[in-house]
Amino acid sequence: MRPHRAGCLRGLSFKAFAGEVVALVGATGSGKSTALTLVPRFYSPTSGRILLGREDIADMPLPVLRAQTAFVFEEAVLFSGTVRQNVLMGVRGEYSEEELEQTLTGALELAACDFVADLPEGVDTVIGEEGLSLSGGQRQRLSLARALAARPAVLLLDDPFSALDVGTEERIITNLRGGEGNLGGATTLLTAHRPSTVALADRVLLLEGGKIVADGTHTELMKLPAYRALMSAEPEAPASLAHIADMLFGIAEGEVSAAAESTQNREGSPTGEGGGTQ
Numbered sequence: 001m002r003p004h005r006a007g008c009l010r011g012l013s014f015k016a017f018a019g020e021v022v023a024l025v026g027a028t029g030s031g032k033s034t035a036l037t038l039v040p041r042f043y044s045p046t047s048g049r050i051l052l053g054r055e056d057i058a059d060m061p062l063p064v065l066r067a068q069t070a071f072v073f074e075e076a077v078l079f080s081g082t083v084r085q086n087v088l089m090g091v092r093g094e095y096s097e098e099e100l101e102q103t104l105t106g107a108l109e110l111a112a113c114d115f116v117a118d119l120p121e122g123v124d125t126v127i128g129e130e131g132l133s134l135s136g137g138q139r140q141r142l143s144l145a146r147a148l149a150a151r152p153a154v155l156l157l158d159d160p161f162s163a164l165d166v167g168t169e170e171r172i173i174t175n176l177r178g179g180e181g182n183l184g185g186a187t188t189l190l191t192a193h194r195p196s197t198v199a200l201a202d203r204v205l206l207l208e209g210g211k212i213v214a215d216g217t218h219t220e221l222m223k224l225p226a227y228r229a230l231m232s233a234e235p236e237a238p239a240s241l242a243h244i245a246d247m248l249f250g251i252a253e254g255e256v257s258a259a260a261e262s263t264q265n266r267e268g269s270p271t272g273e274g275g276g277t278q
Helices: 032-038 062-066 083-088 097-110 114-118 136-149 166-178 225-232
Strands: 021-026 048-052 069-073 154-158 187-191 203-208 211-216 272-274
Touching: 021 032, 021 166, 021 225, 032 154, 032 187, 069 136, 083 097, 083 136, 097 136, 097 166, 136 154, 136 166, 203 225, 211 225
Parallel strands: 021 187, 021 203, 069 154, 154 187
Antiparallel strands: 048 272, 203 211
C-alpha cells in the first residue's frame, strides 16, 4: 500500500460513541479511507491524538490496539481453507468447542451469510484460494463475519457492501446494531459511496479536502447541495487495499474517535485530536 500524501487530513475532529454507526463520505481524495487507517495505526498522525475510550492509541502496544479493532476492505481477503477456518482465524483466547461453534454461528448470522448452508459441506466447505469459488458479495460477507467473530470494540468498514443488494445491506447494518449474543454492537466507522448504505448510518460526516464540512443524518445533509450532488454522482473507482489482510481482532465494548485538532474532552466519551498523516 502506498503511503498517503502528507497533510491529507487537516483539522479533522469528531467523536463516535459506543455502538454508533458513523459514515464518512466524500469525493475521491477527501481523506475518508485515510481517517479509517489511522485508528489501527496503519499510519500515525503527524499531530494531534486519537483516543480509544480515554486512552491515546499512540501509547497502546500495537497488538493491544489491534485486538480491539477489525478492518474490512471492499476487496475481501480470504484464504484457501474452509468457511469455518476463515471465519474463526481471528478469534483469540481460550474457548471451548461449543463456544467456538456459537461464535461461528453468530458471526455468520450477523453478516447475513445464509448461503453457507447451501454449500456442499456447509461451514466445512473449502472455498479455494481467495474464495474464488464464491461470488463477490459472498466473499464480502464472509470477510465481515470473520471480523465480527473477533468481537471488536471498533469496526472499520471501507466500502464493504459494494457487491451486496440493498436488502442484504440493510439487514447487516441492523444486525450490527442489535448484535447476536455477545457479538456485534461495536462502534462502527464506514466509508461508502451508495446512498442506500449511507442512509443506514446514525450519523454522516461529509469530508472535503481532508476536513469535515458537514455532520448530521443522511436526511439532514440531503438539504446541502454539495451532499446531494455527491449522493447522485456515479460511483467512484475503489481505492484497493486488497494486499493488506483484514485486521481482525477484537474485544467487546468501546468507543472511538478519529483524528482531530483541538477538541474538547467530555468525561466518559472518546475524543480525537489530529492533523495530517504521512
